[in-house]
Amino acid sequence: MNPRSTPEQCEAWAPTDYDVAQWNERFRRIQPFVAELDGQPVAYADLQANGYIDHFFVSAAHARRGIGQQLMHHILELAAQREVSRMQAHVSLSAEPFFASNGFRVVVRQTVTVRGVPLDNALMERMQAECFTR
Ligand SMILES: CC(C)(COP(=O)(O)OP(=O)(O)OC[C@H]1O[C@@H](n2cnc3c(N)ncnc32)[C@H](O)[C@@H]1OP(=O)(O)O)[C@@H](O)C(=O)NCCC(=O)NCCS
Incomplete structure (x- = not known):
């Protein structure tokens, strides 16, 4: 989440009272x-x-220790192995610099309403062919 996010936005994005069965199914x-x-x-x-x-998350208690970067390397390697030509993610404002530093560009910005609360994010993408030729 954006460090400037309100408590309402944090609660809407990651509710403390969450449905465990739904999350198990999602995983x-x-x-x-x-x-x-x-x-x-x-x-x-x-x-x-x-x-x-679909999901990319590092626990706030473990942020800025290179864990996200290791995970991103793994995913980028996998995408190359699978010959995925385009990667995309809906990225929160606070995660944009991290994705940008990994070759993702903003396609479109949007505001989504989650549990009645507006949240800003951006669809970002990385075209693999461009990255291979750098
Ligand atoms: C964004 C996120 C994935 C970064 O993970 P992380 O483990 O903290 O990142 P790393 O420590 O590997 O950072 C690698 C580099 O990315 C950049 N970076 C990471 N977080 C950044 C931030 N908040 N602002 C600016 N640059 C950032 C930096 O260049 C950093 O290198 P540095 O620490 O040497 O300056 C993590 O903070 C997160 O999960 N955020 C919330 C969830 C989210 O919004 N997910 C996005 C899409 S689903």
């Missing part, structure tokens, strides 16, 4: 890669067959 669907530190999960991210990154 089964997206099949994420999980980064662990001392046996504890600290980050996770997925890569769908069409190149879409």
